[in-house]
Amino acid sequence: MNGKVRTLIDAETIQKRIKELGSQITTEYQGRDVVVVCVLKGSFVFTSDLVRAIDLPLSVDFLALRSYGDGTESSGVVQITSDLTKPIEGKDVIVVEDIVDTGLTMAYMLQNLEAKRPRSVRLASLLHKPARTRVPVKIDYLGFTIEDVFVIGYGLDYAERYRNLPYLGVLDLEG
Secondary structure, three states: OOOOEEEEOOHHHHHHHHHHHHHHHHOOOOOOOEEEEEOOOHHHHHHHHHHHOOOEEEEEEEEEEEEOOOOOEEEEEEEEEEEOOOOOOOOOEEEEEEEEOOHHHHHHHHHHOOOOOOOEEEEEEEEEEEEHHOOOOOOEEEEEEEEOOOEOOEEEEEEOOOOOOOEEEEEEEOO
């Protein structure tokens, strides 16, 4: 499982972008009842930093999904393995995801959340990988657009490892 990790986006650049996103969300959601929904497991680090960059009263909840595929690509068949703990009806929901690539899993999840009758649902994603898009999904708050590479670090993993890296990297399993 050892491989060489090449830095894709350094920690300082990530933190600068998160502060910008937090400021934008703070401005846009003044006086609203905001619920930040963290999609587990990959987005927990991003969510933690993002909520601290938002200067508003808000609540946080968690969702966990499992998508079935060959291990490297979503099939679009999604199971919610852990649902929200509180109702979101009438609230402004910001879903926080680590990466949107095919769009299949996120499209399913957003549709599922809309059925719970929130006031609004918007998506914040740390990363977008447009080369893999199969279903377009609107990302309202985007950290970075990346090439079609397998990314680890800053919450993203390879076989449950590397989540604790403070930066985003590309794992070279050959190296």
